[in-house]
Amino acid sequence: MRKLTITLAVLIPLSSYSLANDSTGYVGTGGIQYLKNSQVAMQSEDLFISKKMIKVDYLYKNLSNKDVTETILFPLPRIDNFFESDFANTEALLKSFKIVVDGKNIKPEMHVRTFIQKDEKSPLIDVTDEFKQCGFTEKDMLNPWTPTKYDYDFYLDRLKQCNKPQMQKIVAQFEKDDVIPWSSQVIYSWKQTFKANGLTKIHHEYKPLVGGSVALYPDEDSKQFCMDKQFKQGLKKAQAEHSPFSALGYILTTGANWAKPIENFKLTIERDKDELVSFCWDGKVNKISPIQFQMSKTKFVPKQDLDIIFVHLP
Numbered sequence: 053m054r055k056l057t058i059t060l061a062v063l064i065p066l067s068s069y070s071l072a073n074d075s076t077g078y079v080g081t082g083g084i085q086y087l088k089n090s091q092v093a094m095q096s097e098d099l100f101i102s103k104k105m106i107k108v109d110y111l112y113k114n115l116s117n118k119d120v121t122e123t124i125l126f127p128l129p130r131i132d133n134f135f136e137s138d139f140a141n142t143e144a145l146l147k148s149f150k151i152v153v154d155g156k157n158i159k160p161e162m163h164v165r166t167f168i169q170k171d172e173k174s175p176l177i178d179v180t181d182e183f184k185q186c187g188f189t190e191k192d193m194l195n196p197w198t199p200t201k202y203d204y205d206f207y208l209d210r211l212k213q214c215n216k217p218q219m220q221k222i223v224a225q226f227e228k229d230d231v232i233p234w235s236s237q238v239i240y241s242w243k244q245t246f247k248a249n250g251l252t253k254i255h256h257e258y259k260p261l262v263g264g265s266v267a268l269y270p271d272e273d274s275k276q277f278c279m280d281k282q283f284k285q286g287l288k289k290a291q292a293e294h295s296p297f298s299a300l301g302y303i304l305t306t307g308a309n310w311a312k313p314i315e316n317f318k319l320t321i322e323r324d325k326d327e328l329v330s331f332c333w334d335g336k337v338n339k340i341s342p343i344q345f346q347m348s349k350t351k352f353v354p355k356q357d358l359d360i361i362f363v364h365l366p
Contacts, residue, residue, distance in 0.1 A: 091116040092246050093311040102322035103298055103362060105148075107257040114246040115311060126151075126160065126240040126256070130167060131196040133207065133234050142197045144259045149240065152255040160240040164193045168234045170225050177222065179234065186214035196236040208232060264298035268363055277361040278332035286328050290365045298362040304354040317352040321345045323362055331360040 095111040114120055126149075131142055151158040166183045169176045183193055187210065195207075211232055212223055226232055246252050270279055270293055277299075287293045307314050322344050323329040333347050340346045 089120070089122065089309075090311050091118075091120050092122075094307060094314045095251070096316040096318075097307060097314050098318045098320075099302075100320045100322070101260070101300070101302060101358075101360065103262050103300065103324070104259065105257060106260045106302065108255065110254045112246060112252045112254065112310075114248055114250050114252070117248050119245055119248050121243060121245045123241055124244045128238040128240075129261075130235040130237045133196045133204075133236065141259065142261060145261060146197055146238065148257070148259040150255075150257050151240075151242065153244065154253050158242050160242040163239040163241060164190050165237045165239065166193050166234055167237070168222055168232065170233075174225075179219070179222065182214075182216060182219045182222070185216045186210060186219055193236055194238070197238060207234075260300045260302075262298050262300045264296065264362075266296050267294045268292070268297045268361075269294065273361065276359050277330045279330045279361075283328060283330045287363065290328070292328065292363055292365050295366060296364045298364070300360055302358045302360070304358050305356065307352070307354050313351040313353045314349070315351065317349045317354075319347045321360060326365045328363045328365065329360065330363075331358060332356075 091114060093113050093115055095113050096109075097111075098109040100107045128145070149160075151160055165178060165180045166188075167176050168179050180193070192207075208231075211219065211234075214220070214223075223232065244252070244254075268287075270284055270287060273279065274284075284293075287295075307317070319333075320340075321329065321331065325343055329345070335347060335349065338346045
C-alpha cells in the first residue's frame with residue numbers, strides 16, 4: 053500500500069484573495085475550484101499527469117430541478133518576482149491553458165493579483181490595488197510569469213517612489229537597500245451554467261510546472277514522494293541513487309468542494325521509458341503499460357495533495 057501525500061483549496065470570491073527549489077523550482081497546480089454547493093455533484097474525474105501535459109475530464113450533475121450558474125475559478129500558484137535559480141516554465145503553462153465545456157472551447161478571463169511579504173513570519177499582503185495606483189499595468193504585474201526582460205530596478209524604483217499612502221506604509225517596513233519581494237498570481241475564471249437535472253462535461257489541460265534537481269538524495273526526499281523499499285532497490289540496482297530528477301505537484305483536494313464525494317475518480321501517471329517514478333497513494337497502484345500507472349477510487353474525498361518525482365536513469 054502506498055500512502056497518498058495528496059491540500060485543501062477552496063473556491064473563494066475574487067475579492068477575498070488575500071518550493072521545492074534546487075537547480076530548478078516547481079509549485080503545484082490543480083483542478084477546478086468551486087464554492088461548496090449542495091446542488092452540483094462531481095460524477096467523475098479522469099486525471100492524466102505527465103511531465104509534458106496535465107489533462108482532466110470532469111462530469112458534473114446538477115441535482116436540482118433549476119439551472120445553477122456559478123463563477124468557476126482556476127487559481128495558479130503565486131510566483132516570486134525573483135528567484136536564485138532556474139525555475140519551471142511558467143510561460144508555457146499560460147500559453148497552453150485550455151478549457152472545453154460540452155465540446156466548446158471557453159476563453160476564461162484572466163485576473164492578476166500581486167502580493168508583498170517581508171519574510172516568512174510576516175503576513176502576506178494583497179497589494180494588487182496599490183500596484184495599479186502606482187502605475188503598474190497588468191502586463192507589469194504578470195512579469196514573474198513571463199520574465200523575458202526583467203529589470204528589477206524598474207520595479208524597485210517605482211515602488212519606492214510611489215506616493216500613495218498605503219504603498220509608502222508597506223515600503224517603510226524595509227531598509228533603504230533591502231530587496232522588496234513581491235509575487236504574482238494568475239486566476240482564471242468563467243461563468244458556468246449547470247442545466248437543471250443535467251450533466252455537464254468540462255475538460256481542461258495545460259503544461260505543468262516541472263522542476264527538479266541535478267542530484268537525488270533519497271534520505272532527504274523519501275518522505276515527500278513516498279519512496280518505498282522497492283523504489284529504493286530500483287534506484288540502487290540502476291545506480292541512480294544520486295541521479296538527476298524532475299518533480300511536479302498537483303492539488304487534488306479541490307475535488308472535495310462539491311455536493312458529494314467524487315463518484316468515480318481515476319488517476320493516470322505517465323513516466324518516460326528511462327525513468328523511475330514515485331508518489332504517494334493510499335490504495336492499489338496498477339501498472340497498465342511500461343510507462344503508465346493507474347489508480348481509481350469510488351466516492352472519493354481527496355484530503356491531501358500529490359507530489360510526483362521522476363528519477364532519470366543513467
